[in-house]
Amino acid sequence: MMSNKGMSRRSFLGLCGIAGLGTIAGLAGCGGSGGGATTTAASTAAASGSSYDPVTLRVAFMPNIGSAGTLYAGIEQGYFDAVGITVEPQQFQAGPTEIAAMSSGDIDVAMIGHGAHSLAIQGQAKIFSFEQLSKADEVVANKAKGINSAADLKGKTVGVSSGTSSEVILQYVLEKAGLTKDDITTVEMDVSGMTTALISGQIDAAATWSPNTVTLKQQLGDNYLMLGTDTDFSDKVAFPGSYCCAPDYADKNKEVLVRFAAALDKAKVYRAEHTDDVAKLLAAKLELPEETLLQSAGEGDWQGAVDAIGHTDVIEGYYKAQQKVFLDAGKIEAEVPVTDYVLTDVITDADKLYESELK
Structure with missing residues (x-):
């Protein structure tokens, strides 16, 4: 050092x-x-x-x-x-x-x-x-996978990078929808990997952050769905x-x-x-x-x-x-x-x- x-x-x-x-x-x-x-x-x-x-x-x-x-x-x-x-x-x-x-x-x-x-x-x-x-974290989903709200994450596969702020936002999104992590299947991935996986349809949703969210929005187009972000929970988190x-x-x-x-x-x-x-x-x-x-x-x-x-x-x-x-x-x-x-x-x-x- x-x-x-x-x-x-x-x-x-x-x-x-x-x-x-x-x-x-x-x-x-x-x-x-x-x-x-x-x-x-x-x-x-x-x-x-x-x-x-x-x-x-x-x-x-x-x-x-x-x-x-x-x-x-x-x-x-x-x-x-x-x-x-x-x-x-x-x-x-x-x-x-x-x-x-x-x-x-x-x-x-x-x-x-x-x-x-x-x-x-x-x-x-x-x-x-x-x-x-930060205002960068989001939980995003592919609507083509039958997801129109956070409640629809039940039974879905979600890309997560453990120990990051986006994982915290995922927890709050699930809690607000009356779900827990037991209701979804999480896949441990780095942020670039989950971007590729969501675009290709290998996963249904992802807890990610900017600028990857920009790429996802561009690639998914009308199928891009933002389910929660930092600012949605600013009364609870810093x-x-x-x-x-x-x-x-x-x-x-x-x-x-x-x-x-x-x-x-x-x-x-x-x-x-x-x-x-x-x-x-x-x-x-x-x-x-x-x-x-x-x-x-x-x-x-x-x-x-x-x-x-x-x-x-x-x-x-x-x-x-x-x-x-x-x-x-x-x-x-x-x-x-x-x-x-x-x-x-x-x-x-x-x-x-x-x-x-x-x-």
Whole structure:
């Protein structure tokens, strides 16, 4: 695992007037590399005039705007360069596999969706940056399979990726229809596999997320049926996306995490103000259909992420609400103090560094 090669040449505490730093981070998915790194940390820091000690971070992401938007915006706009960080992006398909890769030392930090946060609560990762509240998850069905409402899922085959936020939405959709998972046949699949399987008729429905939902809508046409989404259950759930790292990495690299999270803050503002540009950037960098990315531009609360900068208490509230979802679903056995796994001091210090140095 890459680590910081010394403290910044500038005293971070002196810059921000902060008395102390802390602990927190998160978890994530699976997959191969994608996107490519830029130049070396030393050269980018020198080119940008940064006086921070250079460091390279291997960063896991998933191929959608909610997961990769700020990462690639920050790379493209030079926000990470400004704090002496070179990013080596690595593409995954789900959070739990990202966490496994962090644990084995293959990556340094990862952006994870809601489902993988249960692993952070259980001590496998520390969350150090709130990314956004997701609006990307959906339970979708093929009407040609005789499904016209959620009640019609009874006896049907549904593609699921366990441990993801879409699985939680499936549970709520079933509950609202008076069903349980015992009433359906679930098939464990990764998100790309269930997209293909639903289009080809191998499964009847899927618990999935954007931009795959855009592809499904295009391919199924009039047979596409959305049975439930994040926003339908916003009174019951909060689905934060977060950047996280392994606990031992957090202990040794707090100053680097603050710098990385501060650059993400600036990238959140860019994403909110230039969402279509970010969608086009990702399409080009990840070789995805541009129209698909543009149609999925509303998959997260981008402005809400900006508004949360400097309001760590609000962010803590999101994670408390998220824990209730896991408790209700039996994913965790007992409530855990948010500050046990969310590095609120890193979030606070990053916000202050953004405000004082990067804004």
